[in-house]
Amino acid sequence: MTTAAQTPTELRRLLPRDLVERGGCPFDPPAGLTARRGQAPVQPLRLANGAEAWLVTGLEEARAVLADTRFSSDRVRHPDAASGAEPRQVETRDDGMFVFMDPPEHTTLRKLLTGQFTVRRMRALEERVREIAVGHIEAMKAAGTEADLVPAYALPIPSLVICELLGVDYADRDRFQRNTAVALDSAASTDERARAGLELYTFMGELIAAKRAAPGDDLVSGLLDLPDNQLVDIALVLLGAGHETTANMLALGTFALLENPGELARLRAEPELLDTAIEELLRYLSIIQMGVSRVATEDLTIGDVTIPAGATVIIATPEANRDPAHWDQPDRLDVSRPRVSHLAFGHGVHQCLGQQLARVEMKVGLGELITRLPGLRLAVPADEVPLRAEMLVYGVHSLPVTWS
Amino acid sequence: MKVTVDHERCCSSGQCALIAPEVFDQNEHDGAVVLLQPEPAPGLHAAVEDAADHCPCSAISLS
Ligand code: HEM
Ligand code: SF4
DSSP states (O other): OSSGGGGHHHEEEEHGGGGTTOOOOTSSOOOOHTTTTTTTSSEEOOOSOOOEEEEEHHHHEEEEEEHOEEEETTTTOOTTTTTTOOOOSSSOSOOGGGOOOOHHEEEHHHHHHHHGHHHHHHHTHHHHHHHHHHHHHHHHHHHHSSEIIIIIIIIIIHHHHHHHHHOGGGHHHHHHHHHHHTTTBTTTTTTHHHHHHHHHHHHHHHHHHHHHHSOOTTTTGTTSSOOOHHHHHHHHHHHHHHHHHHHHHHHHHHHHHHHHHHHHHHHHGGGGGHHHHHHHHHHHOOOOOOOOEEEOOOOOOOTTTEEEEOOEEEEEHHTTTOOOOSSSSSOOOOTTOOOOOOSOOGGGGSTTTTTHHHHHHHHHHHHHHHHHHHTTTTSSSSSGBOOOBBBBBBBBBEEEEEOO | OOOOETTOOOOOOHHHHOTTTEEEEOOHHHHHOSOOSOOGGGGGGGHHHHHHHHHTTTOOEOO
């Protein structure tokens, strides 16, 4: 069992409230971040436990941190300011939480997976994703003219896809969706999150035992050479990251398009804009809201700021992705904005493993939704849509919509 | 334009194969970059520059 998995949520709990709560526009970064625009791109920050951390709001500075593995992801050897623990000497990491490892341990595990997530492999899934998406739209239409888009569409699509890839039975979704949500909820107590984590481990342990008895042609079955504890970690990371993220992009992305009817109309008129629209939504919404952090393993300089050894560095992705030095009118959603390298999937060796899958799911999921439900609109006033401010992954808890 | 790729640095993100598929591919085994055209035609230069800029691991060099 690892505690490394808990640290991003723990860190989020300790952030000043003005860096967490969303203000007027649900798509804009928290007020505490926008207030820092034009200030130093790397600033010290006091956490609720009294510890000091560093906040990076500039795009170049964020890229520099994430490109440099001396800013460590290894939360076992280099605990962050949330845990308050001292660095630890560990011979080898025998767990599988590669997202919280550094090269070369990270490289070894990531390389077991990257061949499964190439652009080409993910494109080959496109028709299957379309089948799932269209099936859910048909079901929504058959049931009436109103639905909550999160359970009816946004959550099932990526959940089904990652289940099929991993060889997880989608009928078990209640067990993993709810527990993943609790594990990533900074408003849940430490105990609740630990319990959810334990249930996820049990669930995956059972699944892997079943695969050992009767392997299939899925991704988990392809990794049975790994010891159980590593395989459980890897499969849980993929399962969790594979559904929570895209689900929120689909729902929040739809919300953003409905609130920007001019952009939605352009997209409907020019479907070839879909690729740039997806990149723009990723940038504009930056749903991994301050989940990405690193720990300096030595004194390191970013711009003209020296980050002391042991310090925690928090990447303010929502604000870095609106750096005015890189985007014109960064607070505007512009579906035809020329492609500029953004940070929504991170940067450096940990850059999102599932990004090509997420792109296919978003392209098909949003594309089918806006073409097959022409009169799509919110069924409640926009300010009544419940926002996921406390969650590691931003989005909406529900999105009541109606269509004609 | 001459393109070189550093397989040691590549972290198989697929950004290059997405942005400039005429010039970059990924191998089936671990998704590492495969350079299809070390000297791409001028019409591809903008895409190649874009791909190099997007590479998260600075594995693509242009000269
Ligand atoms: C739009 C949806 C998604 C967003 C915004 C997103 C975002 C991110 C970000 C920012 C990171 C970097 C974390 C860090 O540097 O510490 C990351 C890593 C990761 N993502 Fe995603 N992700 C998405 C979808 C997916 C999907 C569908 C999968 C499914 C497999 C996935 C699997 C992973 C994994 C395994 C990592 C860890 C990679 C590593 O440490 O080498 N993600 N993601
Ligand atoms: S963009 Fe860079 S890291 Fe990604 S596959 Fe291409 S060369 Fe490798």
